[in-house]
Amino acid sequence: MKLLKSLKLRGWLLVGTAACGVVLAGAVATLGSSARAGAALEERKLPMKFNWVACEPNCRGWVSAVGIITSDTPKDFEDFAQGRQLGGATVVLDSSGGSVNDAISLGRRFRNLGLLTTVGISLQNRGGQSARPAVASEAYCESMCVFLLLAGKKRYVPDAAHVRVHQIWMGDRADDAKAASYSAQDLMIVERDIGRLAKYTFDMGGAGDLLSLALSVPPWEDLHELDASELKLTNLVTTDLVADVLPHVDISAPAMAELSPKTQARFGTEQEQPAKSTKTAEAAVPTGAAQIAASQK
Secondary structure: OOHHHHEEEOOOEEOOOOOOOEOOOOOOOOOOOHHHHHHHHHHHOOEOEEEEEOOOOOOOOEEEEEOEEOOOHHHHHHHHHOOOOOOOOEEEEEEOOEEHHHHHHHHHHHHHOOOEEEEEEEEOOOOOOOOOOEEEOOOEEEOHHHHHHHOOOOEEOOOOOEEEEOOEEEHHHOOOOOOOOOOHHHHHHHHHHHHHHHHHHHHOOOOHHHHHHHHOOOOOOOOEEOOHHHHHHOOOOOOOOHHHOOOOOOOEOOOOOOOOOOOOOOEOOOOOOOOOOOOEEEEOOOOOHHHHHHHOO
């Protein structure tokens, strides 16, 4: 809940975000201190950023995707992808979730590119230029990050990763959801976006159990962390071998400080034009025109 106070809510978002982390290691990874874990948490509070992590000559490298999915994220990814040969690459996720409809758009783009997905924290520049990059496996993938994970043609989740789901709710009323009032229009919006999310889930090869688990957890309860059997049941995991998503890359699960409290991402208010894609919670430092508007408050 504390995390959300730093977010600007605009649109619909799955209730329950903390951090989607793709955990993969280019070498044996070690996180030296809780300060680094804290820095990773701060990045997950900001709009999603994409970076290419190169580890030649022993592996191809991967895409690091860190942060909250906002209305700008699909375009940011297109800008990042321009001029790059990303087909079949792996995306390592470290995210607190975000906008439902923008996550759906981004997930479909991932699938069109044949991307692979996993959860973890990408570690670079460790011990000088000669050190190989790595991925720490103890990371969080929550809320709509889980559905980005589902977009991978192949999907791997390390044992130490935390994949957590929660229910859809109106973002401006999630703090006291039981006491808030709701209009027929509100219910229409929720059901519309649940329908969109359901179609996306099945298009990506996910199981109805994923929707059932997520939509059964109300905003006044803690996020539900999927265990190994549920990851298989929901079809979020398609392989138990990290080599299937990151060939020639080792995995490690270094000791880390607790990355975040059990926070919730939420859906925001409906836009006046129903035909437009609804948006989600956005970070306190938004991009584009939203940044100008925020600075004027």
